Amino acid sequence: MARTSSNLLRMVFVAFLALALVVTGTAVIANSSAGSPSTSSPTTSDTRNVLISGSLTTQVQRSGDNLTFDLRGATSLAYPYVTLFPFTFSGSNDTVLGGRVIGQEPRSWTWDNFAANLNGHGTAYYMRGDGIVFDHTHARNTFDCIQPRPSAGSRSTYRVQGARCYYTRDDAIEADEAMVGVVRNSVFYPHMGLSLEQGGYIRVRNSKFIFLAMPDARASDGYGHSRMFKFPTVGRYKLRNDLICYHETPLGSTWKAWPTNAIFIDVTWVLGPGFSGHFDGRTPPGVRLSHDWSLCQV
DSSP: OHHHHHHHHHHHHHHHHHHHHHHHTTTOOEEOOOSSOOSOOOBOOSOSEEEEEEEEOSEEEEEOSSOEEEEEEEEEOOTTTTOSOSEEEEEESOEEEOOEEEOOSOTTOOHHHHHHHHSSOOEEEEEEEESEEEESOEEESOSEEEEEEESBTBTOEEEEESOEEEEEEEEEEEOOSOOEEEEESOEEEEEEEEEOTTOOEEEEESOEEEEOOEEOTTSTTSEEOOOSBSSTTSSEEEEESOEEEEEEOOSSSGGGSOOSSEEEESEEEEEEEEOOSOOSSOOOTTEEEEOOGGGGOO
16 A cells, blocks of 8 residues: 555655756756757647747757647747757647747957858747748847748748747748748848748738848958849749848849749838938839938837
């Protein structure tokens, strides 16, 4: 009887400890590798809401379907010295809710520093799946901000809503494998805007892209920014009620070309105090060019 009671107490203690770890967020599956995100991370339990919280210094990897990864109480400080992918998820019909990533590399790093030190790599939020949602995710001082990846080919879908990405050193949204995406009610301060390297379709609505000069060795004064569309001849775009601000002339010449396949509705494009030059061809219907930088003081 004593042995049975002891075993029962031990089982209760183990169950209580497991529950405490989940509640405090210390049960996060961590991977300190600075390489590519894992596509085979352990599957979570059947719990629909996965709570992850605290100040995190290791990589978070989770997978499973029909889950909400609740990061509203989580701040990651793991980028880029511990991992280049601080929040990594995979699954179908999953939502990443909230979260903060604060990059620890010097703000004085140029784009070339990222290429040399990190192989031009990394993102605050990475998720591979279909029907995936990035909901009110925040990041500051990372290479890319949000990277969706498909699990069901080019018909895979993603949605970004309420994102806030500050001082993003490369792409705001890097969807380089073809997908169908929607971006709504978000604010970005990127070096580069949208990247659809392999095509796909993206709709952007009620969002702001404020391009500010960042350290870049390609600029004559050492500071510059790039453009809204990384691959203007690839992919399809529909922008509605959006604000795009170029503080100065984007680096290179690709910025001059309007996207080959794009629809604009009520889009305001502000050319700031450091801008000179002109776009190629006529301004597309639905785009209004402005020099009123006050519109960009978000």
